[in-house]
Amino acid sequence: MSGDHLSGPAFRGQRRGLMLVLSSPSGAGKTTLSQRLIAQNPDLVLSVSATTRTPRPGEQDGRDYFFTQEERFLEQAFDGQFYEWAKVFDHYYGTPKGPVEEALDEGRDVVFDIDWQGARKLTEQAPDDVVRVFILPPSLKLLRDRLKKRAQDTDEIINGRMERAKSEIAHWGEYDYVVVNDDFALALEKLNQILHAERLRRTRHPWLDGFVDALMEE
Numbered sequence: 001m002s003g004d005h006l007s008g009p010a011f012r013g014q015r016r017g018l019m020l021v022l023s024s025p026s027g028a029g030k031t032t033l034s035q036r037l038i039a040q041n042p043d044l045v046l047s048v049s050a051t052t053r054t055p056r057p058g059e060q061d062g063r064d065y066f067f068t069q070e071e072r073f074l075e076q077a078f079d080g081q082f083y084e085w086a087k088v089f090d091h092y093y094g095t096p097k098g099p100v101e102e103a104l105d106e107g108r109d110v111v112f113d114i115d116w117q118g119a120r121k122l123t124e125q126a127p128d129d130v131v132r133v134f135i136l137p138p139s140l141k142l143l144r145d146r147l148k149k150r151a152q153d154t155d156e157i158i159n160g161r162m163e164r165a166k167s168e169i170a171h172w173g174e175y176d177y178v179v180v181n182d183d184f185a186l187a188l189e190k191l192n193q194i195l196h197a198e199r200l201r202r203t204r205h206p207w208l209d210g211f212v213d214a215l216m217e218e
């Protein structure tokens with residue numbers, strides 16, 4: 001049996017899916033990185049959050065977010081339909097439960113682009129499944145440049161996001177891994193390495209107990 005089998009689709013169903021949580025200050029690159037990571041690993045699933053913020057140009061309902069009204073969001077939240085939810089930048093954001101549980105039960109890995117509050121709540125609920133990665137920008141100056149270059153927010157919103165950056169970064173120590181997103185290809189490579197190593201973690205492979213028992217009896 002080659003080691004590759006442990007992380008590949010051949011063993012799907014024999015391993016519970018892991019929850020790969022990416023957080024960063026706005027503009028550090030977590031959306032772009034998670035999209036590229038999923039493009040390179042088609043067996044990964046993105047958790048699409050619900051939000052009350054308005055769509056940016058190019059964003060699609062159901063693909064980037066489920067865009068919803070505050071009243072409906074709060075109804076769903078109090079009905080227990082979210083794994084976790086939080087208020088970020090004056091808007092509500094939440095992780096719908098159904099698709100995540102379905103994917104994990106099928107042994108698929110799920111990527112979450114959520115803030116530190118969401119990372120904390122997921123860790124409380126599923127400490128063995130969560131792998132947390134904090135994405136840092138190379139500098140605050142480059143962070144602002146990226147927010148401007150993205151050209152999807154007004155100056156006022158960009159200023160608000162910059163003001164929040166340090167309070168998000170303050171939580172970096174709660175994460176398992178930290179990746180500085182300077183060279184994009186290198187940061188993506190590091191995320192792939194984290195994903196592949198975490199897939200091999202012994203505790204994610206309960207079938208090993210039986211495998212080793214049988215081996216010892218040979």
Ligand SMILES: Nc1nc2c(ncn2[C@@H]2O[C@H](COP(=O)(O)OP(=O)(O)O)[C@@H](O)[C@H]2O)c(=O)[nH]1
Nearest residue numbers: 026027049086088093094095113114115117118
């Ligand atoms: N707790 C939580 N945070 C979320 C969720 N979805 C998105 N966020 C976070 O909300 C913040 C704002 O997201 P967004 O408005 O898309 O701006 P962006 O960070 O510039 O892409 C980011 O820190 C996201 O990671 C969610 O379902 N739960």
Ligand SMILES: Nc1ncnc2c1ncn2[C@@H]1O[C@H](COP(=O)(O)OP(=O)(O)O)[C@@H](O)[C@H]1O
Nearest residue numbers: 026027028029030031032146150181182183184
């Ligand atoms: N390593 C990088 N170097 C330069 N620009 C980047 C890099 N990573 C992401 N970007 C750009 O920075 C902007 C913000 O990235 P995005 O993924 O939207 O960030 P976030 O989801 O963290 O808010 C986008 O225009 C993206 O193309």
